[in-house]
Amino acid sequence: MDYFEYRDGVLCAEGVALPEIAERFGTPCYVYSAATIARHYRVFDEALAGIDHEICFAVKANGNIGVLGLLADLGSGFDIVSVGELERVITAGGDPAKIVFSGVGKRVDEIERALEVGIACFNVESEAELERLDAIAQRVGKTAPVSLRVNPDVDAQTHPYIATGLKENKFGVDIARAEALYARAAEMPGLMIRGVDCHIGSQLTQLAPFRDAVKRVLALIDRLAERDIVIDHLDVGGGLGIRYRDETPPSPAAYAENIRDLVADRDLKLVFEPGRVLVGNAGVLLTRVELLKPGQSEDDKHFAVVDAAMNDLLRPALYDGWHEIVAVAPRGDTQARAWEIVGPICETGDFLGHGRELALAANDLLAVRSAGAYGFTMASSYNARPRVAEIMVDGDIPHEVRARETVADLMRGEKRLPFV
Ligand SMILES: Cc1ncc(COP(=O)(O)O)c(C=O)c1O
Numbered sequence: 259m260d261y262f263e264y265r266d267g268v269l270c271a272e273g274v275a276l277p278e279i280a281e282r283f284g285t286p287c288y289v290y291s292a293a294t295i296a297r298h299y300r301v302f303d304e305a306l307a308g309i310d311h312e313i314c315f316a317v318k319a320n321g322n323i324g325v326l327g328l329l330a331d332l333g334s335g336f337d338i339v340s341v342g343e344l345e346r347v348i349t350a351g352g353d354p355a356k357i358v359f360s361g362v363g364k365r366v367d368e369i370e371r372a373l374e375v376g377i378a379c380f381n382v383e384s385e386a387e388l389e390r391l392d393a394i395a396q397r398v399g400k401t402a403p404v405s406l407r408v409n410p411d412v413d414a415q416t417h418p419y420i421a422t423g424l425k426e427n428k429f430g431v432d433i434a435r436a437e438a439l440y441a442r443a444a445e446m447p448g449l450m451i452r453g454v455d456c457h458i459g460s461q462l463t464q465l466a467p468f469r470d471a472v473k474r475v476l477a478l479i480d481r482l483a484e485r486d487i488v489i490d491h492l493d494v495g496g497g498l499g500i501r502y503r504d505e506t507p508p509s510p511a512a513y514a515e516n517i518r519d520l521v522a523d524r525d526l527k528l529v530f531e532p533g534r535v536l537v538g539n540a541g542v543l544l545t546r547v548e549l550l551k552p553g554q555s556e557d558d559k560h561f562a563v564v565d566a567a568m569n570d571l572l573r574p575a576l577y578d579g580w581h582e583i584v585a586v587a588p589r590g591d592t593q594a595r596a597w598e599i600v601g602p603i604c605e606t607g608d609f610l611g612h613g614r615e616l617a618l619a620a621n622d623l624l625a626v627r628s629a630g631a632y633g634f635t636m637a638s639s640y641n642a643r644p645r646v647a648e649i650m651v652d653g654d655i656p657h658e659v660r661a662r663e664t665v666a667d668l669m670r671g672e673k674r675l676p677f678v
Pocket residue numbers: 316319337360361422457459460461495496497498531532533534535631
């Protein structure tokens with residue numbers, strides 16, 4: 259459930275009419291609902307009741323400081339993949355002791371900063387990274403808490419670009435090699451072994467792959483125990499899917515029940531790294547129809563050119579991601595026809611939706627739904643388009659939690675070569 263509802267024929271976010279937001283902050287903009295994010299967090303947390311757990315929100319899904327601050331206040335930890343995300347979490351008031359650091363290519367400066375602030379765990383993805391981390395930790399006089407991200411080789415049954423748990427993917431270490439690597443890590447004076455980590459993919463709508471992965475990782479934990487390598491937490495990653503169109507993802511409760519029996523009798527904390535499921539349906543991209551380009555005949559394509567584009571929301575272009583597109587103030591179906599909802603960018607792939615049955619006129623507002631995850635975070639300034647504002651509605655108050663960039667912002671630091 260989310261808090262985007264029609265009232266008196268106008269789509270509202272927590273009761274605030276989206277046309278008011280468009281008027282005040284301009285379009286395009288992202289609009290998030292604080293109550294929806296809080297609700298999703300609580301539902302996820304409550305589903306895990308009875309399991310010793312930590313929720314570490316995957317910042318890559320939505321790194322807005324207002325969003326991170328809200329989650330930090332609810333008690334969330336964070337899964338980061340760069341020093342940029344680390345600084346965002348700290349600025350938002352997140353607790354470094356609840357941060358896990360994932361990623362296949364952590365730079366030296368990123369590791370140094372994470373050691374300095376004292377994060378909970380480095381999710382190490384290769385032998386070379388173990389060595390790098392050990393050397394840096396020794397140099398700065400710290401001990402780095404580590405998990406190895408293992409690749410359980412399960413098929414997550416999702417889009418190939420967002421499946422991460424197969425042997426052929428670049429992530430993690432082969433589970434068959436993990437014991438040997440743990441044994442090496444145990445010898446490294448700069449490291450302290452804490453956990454085992456895995457993450458098999460994103461937008462998962464089946465439970466079986468999660469269960470398979472957890473089983474395989476628990477078997478590894480048992481083998482490690484035989485070598486006196488003690489693991490205090492199992493990080494199962496993120497990946498729980500949401501409904502964009504007609505998917506039927508498991509509820510957080512079903513997701514928790516799916517693995518509860520496997521971990522029931524173990525002295526093991528579970529770490530979860532949900533991203534999309536917490537924020538995906540808590541945001542829309544609000545956009546205005548610039549102009550209509552209907553085809554010559556009914557069989558031709560009819561284009562509605564809107565002011566948002568693939569640089570603002572890349573998912574349709576990159577993954578053929580389907581997002582529901584609705585009129586903010588629907589005109590009724592009488593003149594509805596199938597519109598190609600496209601942006602102004604010079605790419606044929608610049609579309610937000612194909613063949614959407616809508617009754618449209620120039621200047622109409624549209625809401626692209628389920629845009630709270632991997633929306634703004636994947637935005638770029640392609641075609642020298644400044645990134646849009648992000649608005650958070652909290653109660654009946656819309657706050658600008660990130661201002662729209664300006665053309666001048668885009669050019670900051672750039673200059674012509676001096677003439678010779
Ligand atoms: C290591 C890691 N953790 C967590 C996530 C969050 O995934 P999701 O947004 O699918 O929950 C991702 C992205 O898939 C990831 O790569």
